Amino acid sequence: MEAVGFQRGLNHLLYLGVDIGVMVTDRSPSIRKLMRESYVNIRHEYDPWHVNKSLKKKLVTVSKKKDHRELLPWVRSINNHLYWSCSSSHGDEEECVRRWKSVLHHIRGIHRWEDNGREYKCAHPPLTEEDQEKKRWLEHDSAAFRALKELVLEKTLLRDLRQMALFKHTGSLEAFHNVTLKYAPKRLHFTYDSMRARTELAIMDYNVNVGRQHKTLEGKPQYKYMYTKTTQQWVAKPVYEATSQLFRHDLMEGVLKMREERSLEPLPRPPPRPRRLLSNIAPVPRPDPSELVAQRLSRFKQL
Structure with missing residues (x-):
């Protein structure tokens, strides 16, 4: 479904005459194959955030092992290095x-x-002798370094890095999806008309609040400080200005004004359509309840 929706949207943009030079996605195998076979003239790039998220998970998992614990303080620096390499x-x-x-x-x-x-040579400024002594450098023959080397030189990662050299992001799209969940949560089912209206509301909400400024106090940018359990380190995250919902008042005022002027007539209520939803996601029919109960009780019997 994801690949079909992606192809329909991309074909629609091309039909409208939009000149697309670069397409940025996550590392979906189906999208990768589709771009490679059907859109050879469009450069396909990956969002480094998705790759870095996967790398961070692997680094944390490896660093939890007894012989690799000295790798844990380096996790954030390694992730930052990936971003720097792409940018x-x-x-x-x-x-x-x-x-x-x-x-x-x-x-x-x-x-x-x-x-x-x-x-x-490294791109950072030269380190002083004091800085050099403070760092917990890894030994060449240590188990932690060998584990890191295996992750760094992984063939799939090196292949994907070549598709991140432009340092493009899907962060704006991820932010829009987060706004959409406010109007159309995934745990609920909506009809097509309802889903379209809710998506349009999400678009208006996002467009009004896009580009919010970093909140300041007495001229100093504000941050919130959080402790992450994965890396066991404190991080600072910027605090942004509160979102504005005034567009809702403008929307309602416009609707009421159009109704008063008789320029907007209510649409006739469409006939109810049956909801063709499966009762469950099981691919096989449910056995007789007595059989299921008997199977459950048989697990507690002695052999």
Whole structure:
């Protein structure tokens, strides 16, 4: 369903004459295949957030092992390094991959190295001797470094990195989807007309509140501080201005005015349509209740 909806929407934009040079999605295999086979003239990019989310989950899982615990303090830095590799490569796919691999040098305290006859160095300012001593660098022969190296050089990750060199995001779309859940929660079923109206309301709500400014107090930006259990570290998140719902008043005033002027007549109520919903999602019919009860009780009998 996702691939069909994606293809219909993309074809509609192309039919309208929209010039699409880059399409940014998550790492859906069906979308990847569709873009590769049917839209060869459109560059397909991945949102680094989705890739980073998967990488962070793997890093946290690995760092919980007894021999890999020294990797846990580096999780956030490794995630930040992935973002930096994509944002600073300026569309160069191979440069994006090279910068990502450089984390294997930095995390061992090596800030100058040679690769394929060329000398490279870390992009950060030179570290003082005090900073160098404070860092918990990983040893080359440690189990934590070997586990990290396996994740960093994973073939699928390196392949996907080449499709993140433009550093494009789907964050705005994710924010819109979050607004849509307020009007059309997924746990409820709506008719097509109702779903369309609720989606239009979500569009108006999003458009009114898009671009909210970072909240300030006495000229200083405000943040909220949260502790994450996964990385066991504190993080600062910006606080934005409250959303505005004044568009609802304008909408209702417009409707009432049009009714008073008789320029808006109520639509006739459509005839009720049967809801063709399955009673459950089971692919096989339900057995006799007595049989199910007997099976449950048989588990408590002694063999």
